[in-house]
Amino acid sequence: MFTRRGDTGETDTGERIRVSKGSSLIAFQGDLDMLISFVGDALVASRWDDIRGDLMAIQDQLFTVGEEITTSAKRRTLSEDAVKWLEEKILEYRKEVGKIRLFVVPGGSREATSLHIARTVCRNVERSLVHLSSEREVRPELLKYMNRLSSLIFFHSLVSNRRLGIEERIWDIGRES
Numbered sequence: 001m002f003t004r005r006g007d008t009g010e011t012d013t014g015e016r017i018r019v020s021k022g023s024s025l026i027a028f029q030g031d032l033d034m035l036i037s038f039v040g041d042a043l044v045a046s047r048w049d050d051i052r053g054d055l056m057a058i059q060d061q062l063f064t065v066g067e068e069i070t071t072s073a074k075r076r077t078l079s080e081d082a083v084k085w086l087e088e089k090i091l092e093y094r095k096e097v098g099k100i101r102l103f104v105v106p107g108g109s110r111e112a113t114s115l116h117i118a119r120t121v122c123r124n125v126e127r128s129l130v131h132l133s134s135e136r137e138v139r140p141e142l143l144k145y146m147n148r149l150s151s152l153i154f155f156h157s158l159v160s161n162r163r164l165g166i167e168e169r170i171w172d173i174g175r176e177s
Contacts, residue, residue, distance in 0.1 A: 009022070013025060013070055014067065014070030014071040015070070015071060015072060015074075024128070024131055024132045024135050025069070025070070025132060025135075025136070027128055027131075027132075028069060028125070028128040028129060028131075028132045029066060029069075029070065031121070031124050031125045031128045032062060032065065032066050032069075032125050032128075033066075034121055034124075034125075035062060035118065035121045035122055035124075035125045036059055036062050036063065038114070038117055038118040038121045039055050039058055039059050039062070039118050039153075040055075040059060041114050041117070041118070042055055042111070042114040042115045042117075042118045042153075042156070043055040043056060043059070045110050045111045045114040045115075046111050046114075046115075046156075046160065047111065048159075048160070048163065051156050051159065051160065054089060054152070054156065055156075057085075058149065058152075061078060061082050061145070064076050064077070064078050065078050065142060065145065065146075068139075068142065069129075069132070069138070069142075072136070072137075073139070077139070078139075078141060078142060078145060080141050082141075082145055083141055083144050083145050083148055086145065086148040086149060086151075086152050087148060089152050089155075090148065090151050090152050090155055093152070093155035093156065093158070093159050094155060096159050096162065097155060097158045097159055097162060100158070101168070101170045102170070102173075103170065103171045103173060104154075104157075104158070104168050104169070104170060104171075105168070105169040105170065105171050106157070107169060108160075108161040108164075108166040108167075108168060108169070109160055109161055109164050109166050111157075111160040111161075111164070112157040112158070112160045112161045112166070113157075115153050115154075115156045115157035115160060116154075116157050118153050119150050119153040119154050119157065122146065122149050122150040122153055123150050125146055126143070126146035126147060126150065129142060129143060129146055130143065
């Protein structure tokens with residue numbers, strides 16, 4: 001499908017306002033789209049129903065975040081319960097992982113690696129959202145959500161390797177190279 005309306009470097013927002021494809025809003029939408037896709041990749045790679053269920057819920061929540069931002073919260077908004085849900089999930093997986101040593105080098109398994117990629121893209125979305133918040137109103141809950149989401153995805157990666165019996169490779173920050 002094509003309309004030719006974007007051929008000059010502009011596009012329509014969710015509020016039907018023409019903006020540059022280089023705007024902060026469109027950059028955020030593109031980063032969010034990338035995150036939703038990488039979460040989908042991690043979902044396909046995962047073999048555990050609990051993590052897969054979390055990732056499906058996260059994709060739905062991310063679509064809601066996108067709708068909230070692109071329509072200036074005129075339609076659906078992300079509920080504060082979504083942040084609480086993330087925090088509960090983080091605590092649940094942290095119990096399974098046990099003591100955490102930083103800095104974890106991404107890798108170990110296909111499952112964990114795809115989750116680490118999603119986590120780093122999530123941090124990029126968070127930065128895009130912070131940048132966008134300097135230009136338009138962004139509810140603090142959305143910033144909290146993005147911050148917690150990257151933590152949950154980090155724990156998903158640790159749990160994935162643990163369940164596979166793969167030990168994390170830790171980068172020793174104090175060691176000479």
